[in-house]
Amino acid sequence: MNSFCNASRTSDTAEILARLKNLSAAEEFFALLDVAYDPKVLDVSRLHIMKRMGQYLAEEDFADLPEQVIAARARAMLERAYEDFATSSPLAHRVFKVLNDHNPAKPAQPGHTFVPFDSILKRFGRE
Template sequence: MSCSADGRPIDVTEILARLKRLSAAEEFFAVLGVSYDPKVLNVSRLHIMKRMGQYLAQEDFSGLPDPVIAARVRATLQRAYEEFAISSPLTHRVFKVLKDHNPDKPATPGCTFVPFDSVLKRFGKE
């Protein structure tokens, strides 16, 4: 067992397997015992979870005991959350659409062009 932000113990048994079964961001925060502001989570949930995934992809949990893994994963979620609690998703540009967005060059309305045959090629391969 480990302790959450509010001092309650969290179950660290097979933490990675349990986390893989979760779907809602709130579930990750609950299981890992990380406090959050619902307003921040409502605005940045996908960004927080994506950033957490990026950080976890850099980790190697092979052979580590569950309490160590749980502590690292918990710290990763806290780190990702704190990034978006203090600044906007546009600042961090986690997703490609934001990375490609240039706020100094606004999109011209009605000028987005997608060739029809490029759409058909995708369906033709299936």
């Protein structure tokens, strides 16, 4: 990575999950969790990174864990999500339904076949 943004580590981990829920910008998540990032990667893949982090968080059970452990796990999940997209394109991971529904590598489901609009127009075009 060429350029990095990194916020100073926060020592206050009180209610980290509640604080994360109140954030809106991807940069705020990276700053709160003290995760370094390349702005170029974040500009291209911010929604994908945040969606993937949400998927990782949803898989965890944080019940009865100390706040420091929760903060460390959330930090690790953000780092993991970021790395997923820093090393490959969003199309490779297909975290959003619209990308999964139109995955050329996945066979079409019966009754849900996708027909490109161009192929329909060719029938009615210059023949």
